[in-house]
Amino acid sequence: MIHLNVPDMTCGHCVGAVEKAVRSVDPEAKIAVDLEAKTASIESTIGAEAFIAAIEDAGYGTTFKKSCCSHVA
Numbered sequence: 166m167i168h169l170n171v172p173d174m175t176c177g178h179c180v181g182a183v184e185k186a187v188r189s190v191d192p193e194a195k196i197a198v199d200l201e202a203k204t205a206s207i208e209s210t211i212g213a214e215a216f217i218a219a220i221e222d223a224g225y226g227t228t229f230k231k232s233c234c235s236h237v238a
Contacts, residue, residue: 168206170203180200186222187207
């Protein structure tokens with residue numbers, strides 16, 4: 166699962182644009198975009214870099230979301 170911060174999202178249109186960008190990379194990806202938290206979670210076999218590039222091409226900055234438990238094995 167890929168977890169991204171998308172801090173530039175401000176409305177429903179932004180959510181749709183991020184979803185469209187993700188689907189342009191992988192139409193079969195499972196995606197959950199949370200406007201309030203300004204995050205996108207993506208389940209796909211394609212690497213995160215492709216999704217980050219597509220979201221940025223759509224005009225939205227994005228970074229990896231840090232997990233509180235990422236250090237746990």
